[in-house]
Amino acid sequence: MKRNIAIVAGGDSSEIVISLKSAEGIYSFIDKEKYNLYIAIVKKGEWAVQLPNGEHTPIDKNDFSFRENGKVKHFDFAYITIHGTPGEDGRLQGYFDMIGLPYSSCGMLVSAITFNKFVCSKFLHNFGVNIAKSIRLFRGQSITNEDAVAQLGLPIFVKPNDGGSSFGVTKVKEASALQPAIERAFIEGKEVLLESFIPGTEVTCGCYKVGNFGQQRKEVVFPITEVVTKNEFFDFNAKYNGQVQEITPARISPELTEKIQSETSRIYDLLGAKGLIRVDYIIQADGEPYLLEINTTPGMTATSFIPQQVRAAGLDIKDVMTDIIENEF
Known part of the structure; x- marks a missing residue:
């Protein structure tokens, strides 16, 4: 029997527009031969599932169930793609933990830490990660x-x-x-x-790991993307209105590539991360990478960084999604 997957989008911040686009991307990436997919909208005043006919039906907050054709249906897994609160800051993760619903992203504590840029950077600086003042x-x-x-x-x-x-x-x-x-x-x-302000080259690197620590653990660190924009910085227009050049793999040396990929993998383990994460850096002229921020629910439209890096690695995004889902069972 196919598992029911909720692609959870929406949120209570300005990022809701991006979240809904990511939900569409994830819907296109996940293997529909293996899973029944539904987009679930979670925001203030509305928790609802979008049915195949386009109608919305309310979500029962007691167990995140919904009704379809008069029958109660339960989800087996939630793929969280809310950028901002409550899906990126640990609140939704805590709720899913309480009702026993497996989900895609980092747990409640890690999500809360990484969502707070100041706390996250200070925490990782204790382990030698370079950060800005x-x-x-x-x-x-x-x-x-x-x-x-x-x-x-x-x-x-x-x-x-x-x-x-x-x-x-x-x-x-x-x-x-x-x-x-x-x-x-x-x-x-x-x-x-x-x-x-740290002058330099901006890059970003995605990573995911599945399985327990040891021989059976699968660790994937993607090729690095270089971010080039004529704007003052990688702002909203650069991110979403095409005012940027995204080069994968980045035009940096093999040695620096390995250094950043290794640091990304180390940060993943230091945090105890889960699912897909993306780590953004600035590389100074002396070759030292400085942490910018960590995304635990990275954008997942067809043109987002993670799908770009998956393609550059020669992998199938469908297989990556299956890894993330099946890791919880």
């Missing part, structure tokens, strides 16, 4: 332009500490622009991160 502000806190520049220099990246897809991100080149940038970032999140 940073300052975190909670709502109600403030910092003077002079203090920020004294600690971080210019330019300064100002971003929501608990958001993604470059919503609310500003590259501040002049001190006078700092306070408006902080206000803008607070629109998107409850915490704001100020980071020192």
